[in-house]
Amino acid sequence: xxxxxxxxxxxxxxxxxxCEEDPSSIGSTLFNKEFEIIEVSSDSLAQSGSxxxxxxxxxxxxxxxxxxxxxxxxxxxxMKYFVSYPDSLQDKLENDQITFTGAKARFTxxxxxxxxxxxxxFSVHELKNNWTTTGFNKDSLSFLEYDxxxxxxxxxxxxxxxxEFNLDVDVVNSWIDKVAFDGVKDNNGIILKPQGVSKIVGxxxxxxxxxxxxxxxxxxxxxGRSDTLFLGQFIDVHDVEGTLPSDAxxxxxxxxxxPVYMSYHFDLSFLPSNAVLNTAELQINMDSLNTTFxxxxxxxxxxxMLEDSTSNxxxxxxRGAILTRTGNTYSGDIVSxxxxxxxxxxxxxxxxxxxxxxxTVNKVAIYNSNHALRPKILFxxxxx
Numbered sequence: 001x002x003x004x005x006x007x008x009x010x011x012x013x014x015x016x017x018x019c020e021e022d023p024s025s026i027g028s029t030l031f032n033k034e035f036e037i038i039e040v041s042s043d044s045l046a047q048s049g050s051x052x053x054x055x056x057x058x059x060x061x062x063x064x065x066x067x068x069x070x071x072x073x074x075x076x077x078x079m080k081y082f083v084s085y086p087d088s089l090q091d092k093l094e095n096d097q098i099t100f101t102g103a104k105a106r107f108t109x110x111x112x113x114x115x116x117x118x119x120x121x122f123s124v125h126e127l128k129n130n131w132t133t134t135g136f137n138k139d140s141l142s143f144l145e146y147d148x149x150x151x152x153x154x155x156x157x158x159x160x161x162x163x164e165f166n167l168d169v170d171v172v173n174s175w176i177d178k179v180a181f182d183g184v185k186d187n188n189g190i191i192l193k194p195q196g197v198s199k200i201v202g203x204x205x206x207x208x209x210x211x212x213x214x215x216x217x218x219x220x221x222x223x224g225r226s227d228t229l230f231l232g233q234f235i236d237v238h239d240v241e242g243t244l245p246s247d248a249x250x251x252x253x254x255x256x257x258x259p260v261y262m263s264y265h266f267d268l269s270f271l272p273s274n275a276v277l278n279t280a281e282l283q284i285n286m287d288s289l290n291t292t293f294x295x296x297x298x299x300x301x302x303x304x305m306l307e308d309s310t311s312n313x314x315x316x317x318x319r320g321a322i323l324t325r326t327g328n329t330y331s332g333d334i335v336s337x338x339x340x341x342x343x344x345x346x347x348x349x350x351x352x353x354x355x356x357x358x359x360t361v362n363k364v365a366i367y368n369s370n371h372a373l374r375p376k377i378l379f380x381x382x383x384x
Contacts, residue, residue: 049264051252060133063208064359065238068200070114073242080189082234083175093180097222103167108211111202113294121195124153126171127188133237141239205236247290250369256354257361265349279380284330285373290365298362299325300355306348
């Protein structure tokens with residue numbers, strides 16, 4: 001009859017690139033009539049790892065666009081509005097019988113990171129060259145042309161739920177003229193640039209179900225009648241820049257927006273060759289004092305099997321795993337990973353990332369130096 005074995009493995013993920021510890025102790029073994037319990041001390045396994053920033057993320061499909069500056073991270077927004085008006089205005093526009101008197105942009109807030117009492121600092125600039133969101137990445141921002149000295153926004157007003165500002169009406173009028181006289185509905189749009197104020201705010205994108213931005217364009221016709229045109233948000237993308245986080249406690253980090261990932265590897269060669277794995281739960285504890293969540297917390301981590309730990313590329317053909325947060329601990333099942341490593345895949349370790357990497361700038365510190373709170377895996381297996 002098969003004996004059941006419970007193995008509890010506590011280990012530290014010493015995420016220092018190239019750092020490696022040799023096995024040194026196996027702890028104690030206790031027996032009773034039904035179970036053999038093996039305790040393996042956290043310094044008995046060889047492990048190595050790192051955390052790092054990547055520049056390959058695309059924000060085009062994000063459900064939130066971000067604007068602001070929060071010290072070690074900042075985000076800009078690039079966007080266009082769709083220009084449309086009733087056919088009845090075409091003749092009046094062609095005959096110069098419309099006078100545009102003002103333009104106001106309105107945004108609905110759905111995320112806050114940083115100092116809630118700070119006033120969001122930003123400037124708005126007219127873009128001089130055309131662009132699209134196709135393939136838009138961190139390098140794309142440097143190719144956009146605009147006059148940094150001319151802020152086309154004024155009367156900037158922020159409440160708990162909205163952001164509003166007036167736009168230079170001549171800029172918006174030029175978009176109308178392109179449609180009326182050239183038949184071109186596309187325009188170059190605007191860029192919103194942050195000005196350092198310890199705060200980042202998020203707004204719905206066209207990919208979300210939230211209330212997107214619009215411009216109210218006020219005009220008067222030749223009869224003296226006043227009315228308003230509404231220009232809807234057409235395309236949008238944001239770009240996050242920043243530095244790799246760190247702290248005096250030697251923690252490791254995950255951060256959305258930049259984004260920052262973690263990779264790690266630990267030696268599983270101690271597992272008996274005749275073990276039948278029943279459960280394997282990875283537990284990762286966050287340092288709440290050095291973790292910063294915005295108004296929307298990061299409650300989920302994505303875990304992927306690494307194909308190459310040097311380049312941190314993942315195994316595209318294998319499903320990842322999800323770790324969910326309860327309190328200060330993320331946990332999830334990784335049995336499939338270990339099964340794959342035991343069968344036909346070399347154990348190159350994991351890559352971990354926050355699930356909301358394109359729509360927040362949340363920063364999660366992972367314990368490293370605190371021995372008791374370092375990440376661990378709980379195994380349960382049966383041995384033939």
